[in-house]
Amino acid sequence: MKLYEQLADSLSSRIEQGFYQSGDKLPSIRNLSQQHGVSISTVQEAYRLIEERGLARPRPKSGYYVSTQRGLPPLPSTDQVLQKPLQVSQWSHVLHMFNRPDNDLITWLSVALPWLESTTLRPLQNTLSDLSRRVGLRGLAYDRLNGAEELRRQLARVAIDAGCQLTPDDIIITTGCQEALSITLRTIAGPGDIIAIESPGFFGALQAIEASGLKALEIPCHPEHGMSMEALELALEQWPVKAILTTPTFNNPAGHTLTDENKQRMLTLATQYDIPIIEDDIYGDLAYSYPRPRAIKSWDTEGRVIYCTSTSKTMAPGLRVGWVAPGRYLQQVMHMKYITSMSSTTLPQLAVAEFIAQGGYERHLRRVRAHYQHNRDRMQDWVSRYLPAGTRASNPQGGFVLWVELSQQIDANKLNERCQARGVNVAPGTLFTAGKKYRNFIRLNYAQPPTAEIEQAVQIVGEEVQMMMDQD
Amino acid sequence: MKLYEQLADSLSSRIEQGFYQSGDKLPSIRNLSQQHGVSISTVQEAYRLIEERGLARPRPKSGYYVSTQRGLPPLPSTDQVLQKPLQVSQWSHVLHMFNRPDNDLITWLSVALPWLESTTLRPLQNTLSDLSRRVGLRGLAYDRLNGAEELRRQLARVAIDAGCQLTPDDIIITTGCQEALSITLRTIAGPGDIIAIESPGFFGALQAIEASGLKALEIPCHPEHGMSMEALELALEQWPVKAILTTPTFNNPAGHTLTDENKQRMLTLATQYDIPIIEDDIYGDLAYSYPRPRAIKSWDTEGRVIYCTSTSKTMAPGLRVGWVAPGRYLQQVMHMKYITSMSSTTLPQLAVAEFIAQGGYERHLRRVRAHYQHNRDRMQDWVSRYLPAGTRASNPQGGFVLWVELSQQIDANKLNERCQARGVNVAPGTLFTAGKKYRNFIRLNYAQPPTAEIEQAVQIVGEEVQMMMDQD
Numbered sequence: 041m042k043l044y045e046q047l048a049d050s051l052s053s054r055i056e057q058g059f060y061q062s063g064d065k066l067p068s069i070r071n072l073s074q075q076h077g078v079s080i081s082t083v084q085e086a087y088r089l090i091e092e093r094g095l096a097r098p099r100p101k102s103g104y105y106v107s108t109q110r111g112l113p114p115l116p117s118t119d120q121v122l123q124k125p126l127q128v129s130q131w132s133h134v135l136h137m138f139n140r141p142d143n144d145l146i147t148w149l150s151v152a153l154p155w156l157e158s159t160t161l162r163p164l165q166n167t168l169s170d171l172s173r174r175v176g177l178r179g180l181a182y183d184r185l186n187g188a189e190e191l192r193r194q195l196a197r198v199a200i201d202a203g204c205q206l207t208p209d210d211i212i213i214t215t216g217c218q219e220a221l222s223i224t225l226r227t228i229a230g231p232g233d234i235i236a237i238e239s240p241g242f243f244g245a246l247q248a249i250e251a252s253g254l255k256a257l258e259i260p261c262h263p264e265h266g267m268s269m270e271a272l273e274l275a276l277e278q279w280p281v282k283a284i285l286t287t288p289t290f291n292n293p294a295g296h297t298l299t300d301e302n303k304q305r306m307l308t309l310a311t312q313y314d315i316p317i318i319e320d321d322i323y324g325d326l327a328y329s330y331p332r333p334r335a336i337k338s339w340d341t342e343g344r345v346i347y348c349t350s351t352s353k354t355m356a357p358g359l360r361v362g363w364v365a366p367g368r369y370l371q372q373v374m375h376m377k378y379i380t381s382m383s384s385t386t387l388p389q390l391a392v393a394e395f396i397a398q399g400g401y402e403r404h405l406r407r408v409r410a411h412y413q414h415n416r417d418r419m420q421d422w423v424s425r426y427l428p429a430g431t432r433a434s435n436p437q438g439g440f441v442l443w444v445e446l447s448q449q450i451d452a453n454k455l456n457e458r459c460q461a462r463g464v465n466v467a468p469g470t471l472f473t474a475g476k477k478y479r480n481f482i483r484l485n486y487a488q489p490p491t492a493e494i495e496q497a498v499q500i501v502g503e504e505v506q507m508m509m510d511q512d
Numbered sequence: 513m514k515l516y517e518q519l520a521d522s523l524s525s526r527i528e529q530g531f532y533q534s535g536d537k538l539p540s541i542r543n544l545s546q547q548h549g550v551s552i553s554t555v556q557e558a559y560r561l562i563e564e565r566g567l568a569r570p571r572p573k574s575g576y577y578v579s580t581q582r583g584l585p586p587l588p589s590t591d592q593v594l595q596k597p598l599q600v601s602q603w604s605h606v607l608h609m610f611n612r613p614d615n616d617l618i619t620w621l622s623v624a625l626p627w628l629e630s631t632t633l634r635p636l637q638n639t640l641s642d643l644s645r646r647v648g649l650r651g652l653a654y655d656r657l658n659g660a661e662e663l664r665r666q667l668a669r670v671a672i673d674a675g676c677q678l679t680p681d682d683i684i685i686t687t688g689c690q691e692a693l694s695i696t697l698r699t700i701a702g703p704g705d706i707i708a709i710e711s712p713g714f715f716g717a718l719q720a721i722e723a724s725g726l727k728a729l730e731i732p733c734h735p736e737h738g739m740s741m742e743a744l745e746l747a748l749e750q751w752p753v754k755a756i757l758t759t760p761t762f763n764n765p766a767g768h769t770l771t772d773e774n775k776q777r778m779l780t781l782a783t784q785y786d787i788p789i790i791e792d793d794i795y796g797d798l799a800y801s802y803p804r805p806r807a808i809k810s811w812d813t814e815g816r817v818i819y820c821t822s823t824s825k826t827m828a829p830g831l832r833v834g835w836v837a838p839g840r841y842l843q844q845v846m847h848m849k850y851i852t853s854m855s856s857t858t859l860p861q862l863a864v865a866e867f868i869a870q871g872g873y874e875r876h877l878r879r880v881r882a883h884y885q886h887n888r889d890r891m892q893d894w895v896s897r898y899l900p901a902g903t904r905a906s907n908p909q910g911g912f913v914l915w916v917e918l919s920q921q922i923d924a925n926k927l928n929e930r931c932q933a934r935g936v937n938v939a940p941g942t943l944f945t946a947g948k949k950y951r952n953f954i955r956l957n958y959a960q961p962p963t964a965e966i967e968q969a970v971q972i973v974g975e976e977v978q979m980m981m982d983q984d
Contacts, residue, residue: 172641180828215853248851356652358858379720381687385857386830
């Protein structure tokens with residue numbers, strides 16, 4: 041056996057034993073060469089072999105990482121959606137996630153809270169503190185109804201990354217993305233109107249649809265490529281759809297992203313039926329690769345796309361700084377914003393503006409993108425390892441939530457109750473539909489650093505799933 | 513002429529000449545005695561005479577103040593309201609007030625912005641700044657859906673002043689009072705439903721009624737005692753009213769306050785017709801005398817009153833910290849809050865909680881109550897002095913807005929255009945109705961210190977009114 045083969049075997053077995061886990065950075069070529077007293081080229085040969093075996097992958101200018109393709113769970117199956125508008129109701133579950141006890145010992149895999157401990161967020165915290173003194177009375181007064189101008193200027197700059205050409209005047213600041221979605225829905229639709237939406241879909245949007253007396257028409261989605269354009273076209277033919285509500289980039293919960301071609305196709309369909317698209321792009325900036333996917337809004341020449349997003353996932357949700365670019369609906373959405381809550385809180389707007397202007401947001405994004413990608417690999421690995429064979433999981437290319445399909449016999453709400461008794465909480469799939477689907481699905485948050493505690497939480501989920509299967 | 517008569521004449525003429533203006537503190541007895549070389553009792557005699565002449569009033573433990581009763585304008589007449597539900601629309605005016613240019617030279621008498629320069633607000637600003645560092649990640653995370661617990665605890669304490677017995681769990685924090693009103697309206701009423709509301713009434717509520725597809729049924733009000741209970745009873749008999757929306761204490765814009773007896777009578781009527789009362793108490797804490805008037809909520813034993821208020825007028829609107837105590841509608845309002853904007857911004861909530869807990873709010877209230885009372889006197893005086901004879905004005909016992917009735921021939925919207933050309937802005941009366949009433953009314957804000965600039969602005973309003981009357 042040659043030197044490089046020995047080295048490759050040694051590294052391979054460490055990976056197999058879990059010493060290096062999925063997504064981990066492997067030792068550098070220089071380090072291995074020194075440790076093992078072999079030449080650089082021997083280490084390079086060893087890595088080439090490990091790569092061939094599918095155990096590691098190189099990342100440019102960074103080194104080798106444990107491959108995730110190895111034990112990657114298969115993708116969830118395409119759902120057979122019942123195409124009929126339905127009422128929504130999962131409120132008690134949502135409330136439970138929000139109003140969790142302050143000092144409990146539960147590991148919350150359910151809530152889509154981003155990673156807030158990152159040191160790259162510190163400048164934002166400092167700015168928040170400094171600004172309060174620096175801006176004086178301005179922090180206490182109402183800001184303009186559409187929000188602080190310096191913030192809108194910065195957001196217009198950020199939107200260029202999504203391919204959007206916006207001016208500050210195209211933008212209205214909102215209290216989080218939820219307010220953007222809520223005022224938009226109420227602007228363009230009234231009781232009884234039908235909104236086409238992805239299935240599964242974000243429960244905040246589903247709840248808003250219900251509370252406004254609207255009906256959700258759920259369109260089936262491909263696990264990687266998102267909403268089926270065929271199904272959408274059929275839906276538009278069959279039902280008087282008032283608007284399409286979509287999260288086409290790193291969908292929550294399913295993780296899929298519509299191809300550029302299909303994003304354009306959706307816009308064409310909307311034009312054909314003369315209806316608006318409400319595009320929720322809240323996870324878009326959290327792409328693992330650069331440049332990030334384009335927003336549908338980027339192809340919109342007639343103001344048909346109402347672009348809703350927020351800093352809640354990319355910075356911090358407690359700031360409640362969201363925004364909407366309502367296109368041709370600007371005046372109506374502005375009015376709805378006024379009657380809903382008037383201006384949004386002043387200080388966080390100014391802090392976010394400064395954070396972006398000084399390059400802090402870009403630095404933070406670079407950091408969390410790598411962090412979330414790494415965590416995804418780890419979480420996928422744990423799902424493969426600890427959940428029973430046959431479990432499927434999404435393969436998101438951005439964001440920080442994993443959509444997991446369990447055995448058909450599992451009721452995820454019951455599973456969640458059992459897990460809670462053992463100190464773990466997951467988001468059951470039924471939250472993400474107006475119908476009665478996704479009973480055997482769960483959503484897991486992988487934003488937090490992958491500690492032993494989280495690994496154990498996934499292990500507990502796996503054990504409970506196995507026990508439910510055994511009892512069945 | 514006796515010594516005390518001479519002194520009284522001298523002081524009287526100084527008051528008449530405007531050297532001491534309405535609400536000003538007059539020199540102390542000790543000072544006058546020293547200045548004029550007369551005895552304390554001579555000065556006391558002089559003041560007694562001035563008081564008899566109606567030119568000054570004593571305030572306990574403080575001294576003599578220039579009386580405001582002297583030239584007090586007569587109250588506006590009771591309105592003959594057309595009792596029929598109507599659509600609302602004055603949006604462009606509202607938008608104009610909110611989106612005023614940053615650096616313009618206009619004196620804004622229109623916007624109901626409180627006095628933010630008070631040094632008693634400094635601790636709040638400092639807390640905002642310190643907290644951002646002190647609470648660390650908590651400031652970045654979502655707070656509970658109903659708001660930070662420490663804030664709800666403090667607000668429950670504050671509500672005792674209004675006679676309300678609330679627990680922290682009765683309270684939901686909102687993005688300003690506007691969100692409280694907006695989510696409440698959407699919770700209890702749907703398109704086509706009729707809401708009984710004071711006439712004139714707050715435009716934010718009127719706009720919310722319109723945008724939710726509801727109809728405003730305007731109930732006439734007495735200029736001092738508020739909503740006519742006879743008219744309300746008639747309205748409830750004749751129309752299927754879904755809820756009563758009222759600002760019963762220091763009404764905006766009209767300044768009136770419902771008597772305790774009528775507050776209870778309104779509650780009895782609501783009980784009889786089994787409908788909720790939405791009580792907007794945003795100005796209640798700004799009473800010029802202590803204790804402040806009781807809220808209707810304080811008599812509510814069956815959770816029928818939905819109590820909405822905010823720190824926007826009593827502290828600072830830019831914080832957007834409002835709240836609602838929805839009584840029996842707690843769960844529904846909580847759901848509506850969730851779908852509207854999820855949690856509210858975290859940091860301002862914690863800052864307000866600390867400001868109240870440390871006694872800062874009480875100190876601030878004491879300061880601004882005296883400030884606003886003084887300014888009211890001054891503004892009433894200027895209205896008497898600079899606006900044509902026949903002008904009427906409200907006599908609010910709290911808050912900081914004056915409701916002014918001009919000659920019938922004046923169109924306040926045209927007046928406002930003319931004033932704007934001269935650098936002054938007022939709120940035209942038509943903003944405060946869903947109908948076409950109050951064409952000849954304006955609302956003036958007297959929150960800011962009564963500078964020569966503001967005096968001149970009132971003078972300009974008076975000149976323009978006179979010119980319009982002359983041209984007519």
